[in-house]
Amino acid sequence: MSRTVYVNGEYLPEEEAKVSIFDRGFLMADGVYEVTSVLDGKLVDFEGHAKRLERSLGELEMKAPCTTGELLEIHRELVARNGIEEGMIYLQITRGSPGDRDFVFPDPETTAPTIVLFTQNKPGLADNPVAKQGISVISIEDIRWGRRDIKTVQLLYPSMGKMMAKKAGADDAWLVEDGKVTEGTSNNAYIVKGGKIITRALSNDILHGITRAAVLRFAREAQMEVEERSFSIEEAQGADEAFFTSASAFVMPVVKIDGAEVGTGKPGPVAARLREIYLDESRKTAI
CATH class of the missing domain: 3.20.10.10 (D-amino Acid Aminotransferase, subunit A, domain 2)
Structure with missing residues (x-):
């Protein structure tokens, strides 16, 4: 069964998820990410990951696409939709796709960042032999x-x-x-x-x-x-x-x-x- 993923405000079947070929994450690795573990259907150390994400974005002068509260709800929704008891949620935020390829950063106030989240189901994660x-x-x-x-x-x-x-x-x-x-x-x-x-x-x-x-x-x-x-x-x-x-x-x-x-x-x-x-x-x- 296909996973439900999150791309720029939408929950989608993974087969329908798309990101622009001009996205700076794809062209220049211009992006940050976090991985949050899930145990018993709940998020581990979410606050710590959210704070580090905020710091990473700040160091790269990137704009956050949503609030921490909204990000928490997205995580929880993906856990619920995909039935994750043990596993991980991968989050990636890039500087977005301002247009044609260019080394110069776009203005963060005029370019929306790209945000992508997906789950990985890992039964037995805690009891890994x-x-x-x-x-x-x-x-x-x-x-x-x-x-x-x-x-x-x-x-x-x-x-x-x-x-x-x-x-x-x-x-x-x-x-x-x-x-x-x-x-x-x-x-x-x-x-x-x-x-x-x-x-x-x-x-x-x-x-x-x-x-x-x-x-x-x-x-x-x-x-x-x-x-x-x-x-x-x-x-x-x-x-x-x-x-x-x-x-x-x-x-x-x-x-x-x-x-x-x-x-x-x-x-x-x-x-x-x-x-x-x-x-x-x-x-x-x-x-």
């Missing part, structure tokens, strides 16, 4: 642009990184710049040493993960020690545990880095506990 066995990652050079804190649709290199990992027989890739891990292709990276959770501090170098913020808050509330600093691949390989966080994977253990087993080579207790806490607390606060 991969979380019980962990994943493997490779390291690759981070050659992305310098504003990774803006959640833009420029996802070609992350996509290439995932393909590099697949060709190497791994599950994903961690990006390295100046000898230090920045983040994963689509997630924030962590290690655990002596019970201490270590992850890179926020800056323009990494995405300000919504799941990251929640997980670190829950970790501190559980009296876990957190240190925000950079770490190398070698330090990660010698850690007791490693994991990543994202809106679609929550907390995912990493058990092998560049072929070297991390810790026991199996998911560790800190990552397992953080995943449990995150899922429990997210279900309580989902809207």
Whole structure:
């Protein structure tokens, strides 16, 4: 059965959804996006995603196509129309299609942005068996642009990184710049040493993960020690545990880095506990 999607104010069957060939998102990756998880038919961390979206739009001098309240209603309507119990809602806003192709930005007051939302049904998202066995990652050079804190649709290199990992027989890739891990292709990276959770501090170098913020808050509330600093691949390989966080994977253990087993080579207790806490607390606060 066809999904119902949302395009510029209309709910449509996915086969009828259309965007202009002159849309700047298509021509120049001139757009931003968010992905919100759905658990038990409710939205996880919606407020955080909405605030980050507002920030991304502001950094690119783009106009919001609707209010946060309207955006919430659109999300809920799509969940209801598509019967999503567990899954994700993908939102993309571009600068729109002001006319012919041009490098110069159009006036945001005279050009309507394009807004698109669609759902992905993912039964078993919370009970993903991969979380019980962990994943493997490779390291690759981070050659992305310098504003990774803006959640833009420029996802070609992350996509290439995932393909590099697949060709190497791994599950994903961690990006390295100046000898230090920045983040994963689509997630924030962590290690655990002596019970201490270590992850890179926020800056323009990494995405300000919504799941990251929640997980670190829950970790501190559980009296876990957190240190925000950079770490190398070698330090990660010698850690007791490693994991990543994202809106679609929550907390995912990493058990092998560049072929070297991390810790026991199996998911560790800190990552397992953080995943449990995150899922429990997210279900309580989902809207």
